[in-house]
Structure formats: structure tokens, C-alpha cells
Amino acid sequence: MALRNKDQHRLDADAVTVVSRHYGDISEVPWDVQKYYEQRYSLFSKYDDGIWMTDDGWFGVTPEPIANSASSGTFSPERNVLIDCFAGVGGNTIAFARTHRWLRIHAIEADPTTLECAKHNAQIYGVSERISWYQGDCFEILKDAFPEQMDDCVIFASPPWGGPGYRFESVFDLSAMQPYHLSQLMACFQSVTDNIVIYLPRTSDIRQLAAIARFSSKVVVTHYCIEGASKAICAFFAK
Incomplete structure (x- = not known):
């Protein structure tokens, strides 16, 4: 899985490399996540402090x-x-x-x-x-x-x-x-x-x-x- 910006973080678990992200701009965000990115401050008021998300996390996190x-x-x-x-x-x-x-x-x-x-x-x-x-x-x-x-x-x-x-x-x-x-x-x-x-x-x-x-x-x-x-x-x- 390719890195998409400098604020991504890698974790090696069970020999599988996975990625979490902090998106800094909507241009970096996958199209199906953009709706949730626009609501990021209702999900985490401290989002700009460096909140990490997985793409699936955007759909599941409680506001x-x-x-x-x-x-x-x-x-x-x-x-x-x-x-x-x-x-x-x-x-x-x-x-x-x-x-x-x-x-x-x-x-x-x-x-x-x-x-x-x-x-x-x-x-x-x-x-x-x-x-x-x-x-x-x-x-x-x-x-x-x-x-x-x-x-x-x-x-x-x-x-x-x-x-x-x-x-x-x-x-x-x-x-x-x-x-x-x-x-x-x-x-x-x-x-x-x-x-x-x-x-x-x-x-x-x-x-x-x-x-x-x-x-x-x-x-x-x-x-x-x-x-x-x-x-x-x-x-x-x-x-």
C-alpha cells in the first residue's frame, strides 16, 4: 500500500504492513471519505492536533x-x-x-x-x-x-x-x-x-x-x- 502523505504512520503486525493517516487537506482524501472529512471537527474537536484515522474509521467513529x-x-x-x-x-x-x-x-x-x-x-x-x-x-x-x-x-x-x-x-x-x-x-x-x-x-x-x-x-x-x-x-x- 503506497504512502500518500508525510503524516501517514506504518504498523507491522503479523507480517502485514498497514497504514493510518492524518489528512491535512481534502485533496488528499479518497472520494468516499470526503463527506466525513468535511465533518472532521464534529468527529474530533482536536482533529488539527494530529488525530489519526483509518479510512474505515471515518465511517464508524461516533461524533x-x-x-x-x-x-x-x-x-x-x-x-x-x-x-x-x-x-x-x-x-x-x-x-x-x-x-x-x-x-x-x-x-x-x-x-x-x-x-x-x-x-x-x-x-x-x-x-x-x-x-x-x-x-x-x-x-x-x-x-x-x-x-x-x-x-x-x-x-x-x-x-x-x-x-x-x-x-x-x-x-x-x-x-x-x-x-x-x-x-x-x-x-x-x-x-x-x-x-x-x-x-x-x-x-x-x-x-x-x-x-x-x-x-x-x-x-x-x-x-x-x-x-x-x-x-x-x-x-x-x-x-
Whole structure:
């Protein structure tokens, strides 16, 4: 993969060379990312300080105002450990760390390049020392690193939604979400804690969330907008 500007950074992992980027001008940005580049300050207010991104990261990162709002939600005082199961380039992880509310934050990301971006971005925001980082599959890491129920824990997850096709669904079927459907995620997370927050498409089927909560917990759904535009929801599950 060819370098495209001086602010790219290489990481060798498992004999594969991968690249993260800080774009300084829209002329450097791939056409399918340009829309998101124009919104860069709503994604990271400190973008000009040298935020690193992968091209896929532009599509998946939570806008900073939403991440800040979700991270400042009401959590039980005895819950002081946060596990972010899909850390991405760090948007939500950083927001939770900036609240100073958690004794420890554990951030999991499968892709090594994306994880390096998250670590770097956390340094820019001055919160890296509050975060423990894990590279790998979140299901395996939860099983190995957190094998028992934790009374002091909240799991946050912003899972992949299966590509941009969700935008064209009037009601998004959470059982068809790819590569992980809602029931699969909840079964894994509930082995660790009953306090779970999931970041989902704005058109998600609320009936499916209520059906899961009926058997195990209550659920509070918060709808997030930026400048009048609907962006996403968070489902807060708790006993």
C-alpha cells in the first residue's frame, strides 16, 4: 500500500504492513471519505492536533458530541469499570475517559491499525493513562480477561451495523445486523454484566430491544441528534 502523505504512520503486525493517516487537506482524501472529512471537527474537536484515522474509521467513529452525551449518562455509583467492546479509533473510549468517572476503562479493538489510532488519539486528549488496551476479538477477550460476572462493570458497545445499507431501512432489523446480531451481542455481554449500553442505528426496531429487556432487565432508549439531524440511538440495559 503506497504512502500518500508525510503524516501517514506504518504498523507491522503479523507480517502485514498497514497504514493510518492524518489528512491535512481534502485533496488528499479518497472520494468516499470526503463527506466525513468535511465533518472532521464534529468527529474530533482536536482533529488539527494530529488525530489519526483509518479510512474505515471515518465511517464508524461516533461524533464527539454524541460520545460525550452517551458517556455522561446516569450509571449506578457502584459501577466504576467500563469495557468498550468495539473501540474503533477511540471516539467513545476517549469520551468515557474524559468524564473522570471510571476507575478503569478497558478498550477492545480487533484491528491492530485501528487500535494504534485509538491509542494515539487518546494521548492527544490526555486520557491514555486511564485506559487499558486489548487487541483481538471482543468475544474471546471478554471470555479470557473477564470470565466471571462483575458487579462493578458497565459494557459499552458500538458494534458494526453491516455497512451503510441501514440508512435505507425505515425500521432496522437488529436480528439481521452484521456481522453480529443483537441477541448474539447480548448473550456474550450478559455473561459479564447486566449493565450494558449499545449504540445503534437511529431506525432500530424498538420492539426488539423491548423484547430482550422483558426477560432480563429494563431498557432506556436515548435518541441523539446533531443540528436537528437524527444520528443514532443508545439502548441502556440494566437490572
